[in-house]
Amino acid sequence: MGFILISLIILIGIASYFLGNLRAKNLRTSNQKNLKSLSHYYGYYVALWAVVPALLILLMITSFKSFFIEQYVLSDFIALGSYTETELSLLFTQIENTALGIKLFDENTILIDGAVNKLNYINKTSENLTYVTVLGLSGLLVLYSLFNINNKLNSRKIVEKFLLVLYFTCSLVAIMTTVGIIFSLLYETLRFFSQVPITDFLFGLNWSPQRVFVREAGDLDTRDLANAFGAVPLFAGTFLIALIAMCVSVPVGLLTAIYMSEYASPKVRDWAKPIIEILAGIPTVVYGFFAALTVAPLVRDIGQGAGLTVSSESALAAGFVMGIMIIPFISSLSDDVIKSVPQSLREGSYAMGATKRETIVKVLLPAALPGIVGSFLLAVSRAIGETMIVVMAAGLNAKLTANPLDAATTITTQIVVILIGDQEFDSPKTQSAFALGLTLFVVTLALNFIALQVVKKYTERYD
Amino acid sequence: MKSIKIKADNLNVYYGEKQALFDVSMYMEEKQVTALIGPSGCGKSTFIRCLNRMNDVIDICKVQGKIEIDGNDIYAPDMQVEQLRERVGMVFQKPNPFPKSIFENVAYGPRIHGIAEHKSDLEEIVVTSLKKAALFDEVKDRLSDSGTSLSGGQQQRLCIARAISVNPDIILMDEPCSALDPIATARIEELMGDLKTEYTIIIVTHSMQQAARVSSRTGFFHLGKLVEVDKTEAIFSNPSDQRTQDYITGRFG
Numbered sequence: 001m002g003f004i005l006i007s008l009i010i011l012i013g014i015a016s017y018f019l020g021n022l023r024a025k026n027l028r029t030s031n032q033k034n035l036k037s038l039s040h041y042y043g044y045y046v047a048l049w050a051v052v053p054a055l056l057i058l059l060m061i062t063s064f065k066s067f068f069i070e071q072y073v074l075s076d077f078i079a080l081g082s083y084t085e086t087e088l089s090l091l092f093t094q095i096e097n098t099a100l101g102i103k104l105f106d107e108n109t110i111l112i113d114g115a116v117n118k119l120n121y122i123n124k125t126s127e128n129l130t131y132v133t134v135l136g137l138s139g140l141l142v143l144y145s146l147f148n149i150n151n152k153l154n155s156r157k158i159v160e161k162f163l164l165v166l167y168f169t170c171s172l173v174a175i176m177t178t179v180g181i182i183f184s185l186l187y188e189t190l191r192f193f194s195q196v197p198i199t200d201f202l203f204g205l206n207w208s209p210q211r212v213f214v215r216e217a218g219d220l221d222t223r224d225l226a227n228a229f230g231a232v233p234l235f236a237g238t239f240l241i242a243l244i245a246m247c248v249s250v251p252v253g254l255l256t257a258i259y260m261s262e263y264a265s266p267k268v269r270d271w272a273k274p275i276i277e278i279l280a281g282i283p284t285v286v287y288g289f290f291a292a293l294t295v296a297p298l299v300r301d302i303g304q305g306a307g308l309t310v311s312s313e314s315a316l317a318a319g320f321v322m323g324i325m326i327i328p329f330i331s332s333l334s335d336d337v338i339k340s341v342p343q344s345l346r347e348g349s350y351a352m353g354a355t356k357r358e359t360i361v362k363v364l365l366p367a368a369l370p371g372i373v374g375s376f377l378l379a380v381s382r383a384i385g386e387t388m389i390v391v392m393a394a395g396l397n398a399k400l401t402a403n404p405l406d407a408a409t410t411i412t413t414q415i416v417v418i419l420i421g422d423q424e425f426d427s428p429k430t431q432s433a434f435a436l437g438l439t440l441f442v443v444t445l446a447l448n449f450i451a452l453q454v455v456k457k458y459t460e461r462y463d
Numbered sequence: 464m465k466s467i468k469i470k471a472d473n474l475n476v477y478y479g480e481k482q483a484l485f486d487v488s489m490y491m492e493e494k495q496v497t498a499l500i501g502p503s504g505c506g507k508s509t510f511i512r513c514l515n516r517m518n519d520v521i522d523i524c525k526v527q528g529k530i531e532i533d534g535n536d537i538y539a540p541d542m543q544v545e546q547l548r549e550r551v552g553m554v555f556q557k558p559n560p561f562p563k564s565i566f567e568n569v570a571y572g573p574r575i576h577g578i579a580e581h582k583s584d585l586e587e588i589v590v591t592s593l594k595k596a597a598l599f600d601e602v603k604d605r606l607s608d609s610g611t612s613l614s615g616g617q618q619q620r621l622c623i624a625r626a627i628s629v630n631p632d633i634i635l636m637d638e639p640c641s642a643l644d645p646i647a648t649a650r651i652e653e654l655m656g657d658l659k660t661e662y663t664i665i666i667v668t669h670s671m672q673q674a675a676r677v678s679s680r681t682g683f684f685h686l687g688k689l690v691e692v693d694k695t696e697a698i699f700s701n702p703s704d705q706r707t708q709d710y711i712t713g714r715f716g
Contacts, residue, residue, distance in 0.1 A: 344559035350520060351555075352572040352625065353548035362571070367562045 005058065005131065009138055013051040016142045020046030023149055035149075037156035045155035048162055049145035054138040061130050069126065073119045076111050095119060185441065188434035195428045196229045201435060204230020207398035209418060209429040229432050231439070233400040237315065237408035241394060242383040244319025244404055245326060249379060252323075253330025254372065260331065261338040262360055273332070280328040288392035291321035296393050303405055311395070315408035318394035322386055329379045337371030338364055370458035377451030381444040387412035411436050465492035468633065468663045469514060474528035476509050476518070483509045487528075487689045489682055496655060496664045498678035498695065500671055502715065505684040507667045511635050514665065515551040516544050532633070549576055552626030556638040558618035560610030560625070565602050568610040568621055569593060572629035588628055595661075596624035597654050616647025623654065627662070634658065636666040640673065652677050671711055675699050683707045 021043035028035055035042070070092050077083055077091060094104045095115045149155075193201070204227065211228040256276065260269055296317035303310030310316075341364050349359040365372070387410075395407030396417055418433040425431075469491040476484040484506045491497045499507040509518070516537065518524040530537050537547055549572070560568050569589045572578075579585035589606070593599035598620040602613070610621055619639060626634055636655075640648040655664055655677050668674050674681050675695060682692035683706075691704045702708045709715055 342559070344555060344557055345561060347517065347520070347555065348559040348561065348622070348625075349571075351515060351517060351548055351553035352575065352629065353545040354571075354575050355545060358575050362575070363561050 002058075002062070005134060006055075008135060009051055009054050009058075012054075012135070012138050012142065013047045016050040016146075017043040017047040019142070019146060020044070020149065023146055027149060027151075035151055036154040041155040041159055042149050042153075044159045045149075045153075046142060046145045048159070049141040050138050052162075053141055054134050057137055058130070058134050061133070065126060065130075069119070069122050072122055073115050075118075076114060182441070185434050185438045188431050189438045191426075192428055192431035192435045196432070200227075201229050201231050201432075203232060205232050205400055206230045207233050207414070209414075209432055229428070229435075231411075231436065233398040234409060234411045234414055234436070235439075236400055236402070237394070237398070238384055238410040238412075240402065240404065240408055241315050241319040241322065241390060241410055242380060244316060245322040245383040246376070246380060248320055248323025249326045249330055249383075250376060253327045253375075253379070254334055256327065256331040257334035257338055257372075258360060258365075260335045262356065262364070273335075277328050277332055279325065280332075282325070284325065284386065284388040285392075287321050287325050288388045291317050291389050291393035295321055299405075308405060310405045311407045313393060313395035313407045314405050315394055316404040318390050318408075319404065321393065322383055322389050325386070325389070326379045326382050329382055330375050333375035333378070334368070334372045337368040337375070340371075341367045370455050373458075374451045374455035377447050377454065381447040381451075384410075384447070385412065385440060385444050387416060391416050411440050415440075465495060467491070468493040468532065469665075470531045471510075471513075472529040472531070474510070474513060474526070474530065476506075476513060476527075477525045478521070479523040483687055484513075485688045489689055489692045491663060491665055492680065493663050494659055494661070495680065496659050496666060496678040498674035498681045499665065499667045499684060500669075500674050500681060500710075501684035501690075502710070503669075506687040507682075507684045508637055509687075510684070510689075511637055511665060511667050514633070514635055515548050515553055517553065519544060549629050550631050551633045551635060552629070552631040553635045553637065554619070554622050554626055554639045557642050558615055558622050560613070560618050560621050562609065562611055564607045565593075565610050565613070565621060566606040569624050569628045572625060576629055578629060592624040592628040593621075595627055595658070596620045597650065597657070598624055614647075616643050616650060619643060619647070619651060620654065623651075623658075627658070631662065633663045633665065636664065638667050638669060641669060648673075671699070683710060685710070 021039050023046075024035055024039035024042035028039065070089075071078070073095060074088055074092060077088065083091065095112065096119065097104055098112065099116045099119050206227050207230055208228050260273060260276075264272065292313070296313060299314055299317045299320075300310040300312055303314075345363055345367060346359060349363045354362070390410045390413045394409060394413065396409055396413060397407050398409045398414065399406065401408060415433045415436050418429060418436075423430050467490045471490070472488050474484055474487040475482065487506075487510060499511065501507050512518045513526055513530060514532075514537075518526060526538060532547075532551070536542070561571065563571070566589055569592050570579075570585055573585055573588050579588055590599060593602065598617060601617060602608075602621075610618065613621060619642075623634075623639075640651050643651065652673065655666070658664060666674075666677065678695050680692065681695045681698045683690045683698065683702075683704075685706050691698065691702060691707045693703075698707065699711060702711065
């Protein structure tokens with residue numbers, strides 16, 4: 001019903017635009033009235049009155065309707081007073097299904113039959129009521145606004161004001177989402193820390209959340225619980241893999257940027273740059289199987305050829321592929337900053353008799369350094385937050401190691417592992433995922449913040 | 464007659480299909496200021512940028528003809544462009560100090576050309592260059608401050624100090640005062656008077672008064688051609704070409 005109703009409202013809106021426009025034109029010609037805005041602004045004005053309040057009311061009705069319906073349908077059961085809230089909501093679902101013709105109850109008591117009838121009745125009525133309210137409101141407001149058009153009304157200003165509110169609301173959506181995510185993370189994290197001390201989480205050396213089940217099986221050794229959620233191996237794995245990724249992407253990315261900005265002819269640039277940027281657009285899951293099926297065995301074979309023990313899922317393989325993935329982050333950002341160093345500085349250096357290499361190393365790179373460092377930091381936060389490649393190529397075993405040939409696991413991987421499958425939402429194991437998520441969020445937020453500050457503080461102003 | 468430092472012979476310059484200079488032939492005297500005047504787009508900047516081969520940076524630019532400095536063809540195949548530019552310094556229209564300290568700005572040239580053997584030599588070069596550019600007294604207490612923190616006029620004098628730090632023979636100035644206020648301009652002009660005792664200076668300028676004040680010879684460019692070149696007094700008091708006459712009396716340009 002929602003779809004039909006919304007379509008109707010939009011149709012009314014379109015029609016009222018033409019009505020408003022027409023009426024403004026008529027006023028102009030018949031009364032010689034000097035309207036304050038062009039006539040199509042009166043069209044928008046009427047259309048806004050027709051559409052916006054109606055949509056808001058519809059939104060309100062739909063969000064509160066289900067609550068009232070449930071209260072009404074279950075009123076007899078609530079009056080009995082012998083049901084808990086969970087039982088009531090279960091009961092309501094059963095009644096809803098019964099109304100659809102699914103047989104759920106062994107025998108339909110009078111109470112249930114009554115409730116089903118009530119449900120059918122209220123559904124029908126509420127639908128009709130919604131139609132009447134929304135369309136009626138829309139129509140009334142169209143009439144009101146049509147008669148409101150006169151030479152004192154400046155509809156142009158009103159339309160501008162409305163757009164301002166609209167822009168503001170849109171930006172509010174993004175902001176509120178961020179705030180909402182932070183709070184939901186925070187809530188679950190606090191619940192987790194009420195069971196596992198924060199120091200155990202931050203400094204513990206042992207990550208094995210499955211131990212929780214041992215405790216639940218009746219073995220009440222709390223030391224085990226304390227030992228289950230030490231996140232240090234995950235932090236170490238994350239930073240090890242990010243470090244390997246940076247070792248690959250920083251030199252390659254930076255040299256690419258220098259080539260693209262200073263040496264490549266416009267022709268080469270035109271086709272090479274988009275291809276490099278495609279690297280950033282490849283789905284990470286594709287990188288993941290590239291890492292797991294091609295690079296990891298290669299690393300293992302080479303390592304074994306050299307007489308080293310290499311596990312088949314290694315931090316090196318995952319880090320290497322991740323490094324490839326973030327090359328474009330560094331190369332295209334650095335390319336832009338190097339290119340934006342003013343031509344006058346290049347000329348100044350050449351005029352001193354410097355070669356191209358000397359100019360790049362001694363003038364351009366120092367001048368572009370803040371932007372380049374910024375691109376590194378953004379790349380690091382990307383590497384730390386990357387999930388798919390590590391899940392597929394680096395392993396799930398939380399082992400504290402600095403050996404890149406060993407399997408390692410990261411914060412993101414463990415979140416995936418914890419949240420795959422059926423969950424018990426009050427188990428510390430599930431909640432630990434939120435604590436990990438919050439930690440990750442804080443780290444990447446800090447990195448982004450530092451990156452922005454570096455770029456802002458050390459950027460030379462070339463007027 | 465002063466000795467001739469630079470000689471251009473039948474110089475033609477093209478930017479792609481477009482010809483920017485037509486058969487320009489002129490000479491410039493040693494340790495004198497030569498001014499090049501003319502309306503915008505007349506080719507005077509193109510000409511001056513041929514003298515240190517700055518046009519090499521532009522891919523589509525093609526230079527024909529001959530330029531000799533001390534009798535050596537600077538477009539000869541065995542000419543090292545970096546060494547040429549060490550001998551022919553340049554100061555640009557907009558001050559362009561590097562985003563480095565004042566000291567490092569001046570030390571840049573000596574460092575890349577390996578002129579100073581020891582740190583003390585380098586310091587001496589920096590101090591002398593700043594003194595010659597009449598900037599030392601203003602910045603001696605803050606040599607480690609950024610070169611871009613100076614005022615426009617100071618930045619331009621810093622660029623002059625940078626140009627003379629490698630002890631060139633010739634300094635090219637491409638409208639060095641066009642971004643400066645009258646007081647800073649007066650200081651630069653005064654400085655040119657001091658510098659010409661040691662260096663051959665070629666200055667491109669929009670201001671005819673400036674050309675008259677600082678130069679001994681003046682060349683007038685129009686539409687890519689060198690219309691007339693003569694002693695500055697002669698150009699401004701008794702030009703031989705009607706176009707020069709029209710330009711200096713303000714009838715066009």
